[in-house]
Amino acid sequence: MRFTCNGQWLDLELSHLVVAGWTGRDQAAIQHHIDELAAIGVTPPSTTPLFYRAASALLTQSPRIEVVGTGSSGEVEPLVVQAGGRQWLGLGSDHTDRTLEAHSVALSKQICAKPCAAQLWDWDSVADRLDQIVLESWIDEDGSWVPYQQGSLSAIRPLGDLITAAGLDSLARDGAVAMMCGTFGAKGGVRPASRFRMAMSDPTTGRSISHEYATVTLAEVA
Structure with missing residues (x-):
């Protein structure tokens, strides 16, 4: 994959893709969400956080992805990239098939492409203020962009801990x-939603990364 960082091209051959789940810092909130999902048939995680594996080819910078049926949705997430002893911070969407999620969370992570922005930040440039980094997303509803998610990395377990785990x-x-x-x-x-927009911003420097993609629904043939 080709990314940009500090105005320079960065070509990386991706070998592994990990999707970390249940990463909130508020354990009570995590348990509440686990209970909610269990009520609709989703099997509780064996531990938290949990690290799902997905095919590396699923990570894409394309402005369009294709999914089967209407039961999938995006979610904005920080993206950690590591290669050759270096690390970067990026922006991605863990697009997930929610219908399949009730059967298997692991399979639901594998079935959809994972859109990401083409820009990365050098890890050292934000490492001292990761908790301040803000992520937001919007979805297209009836032709208008509607706020969908918003939060800072302070709500997610320290990224360094997730990297180690x-x-x-x-x-x-x-x-x-x-x-x-x-x-x-x-x-x-x-x-x-048919379109998903996401952004990551650094309040200290004012810089930001964004990406937008459309979801094309394929017929669910039985």
Whole structure:
């Protein structure tokens, strides 16, 4: 994949993609969400946080993805990229099939493409203020952009802890590795949309990264 960082091209051969789940710092809120999902048939996680594996080819910078049926939706997440002893912070959407999620969370993570922005920030440039970084998303509803998610990384477990727990150093021996690191609750509830817009901003410097993609629905043939 080709990214940009500090105005320069960064070409990476991605070998592993990890999707971290249940990464909130508020354990009571996590348990509440687990109970809510269990009520609709979603199996509780074996531990929290949990690190799902997905095919590296699912990570895409395309402005369009294709999904089967109408039961999928996006969610904005910080994206950690590591290769050659270096780390970067980026922006991605853990687009997930919610219908399949009730059967298997792991399979629901694998079935959809994971859109990401083409721009990365050098890790050292934000490492001292990661908790201040803000992520937001919007969905297209009836032709208007509606706020969907908003939060800072202070609501997510420290990214350094997730990097260690996921074993990224070991995985990076095979090549570049990327990890999505969790998200925030959706305003008005989780729901699908034909277009999804997301942004990550650094209040200290005023710089930001954004990405937008459309979801094309394929017929669900039985």
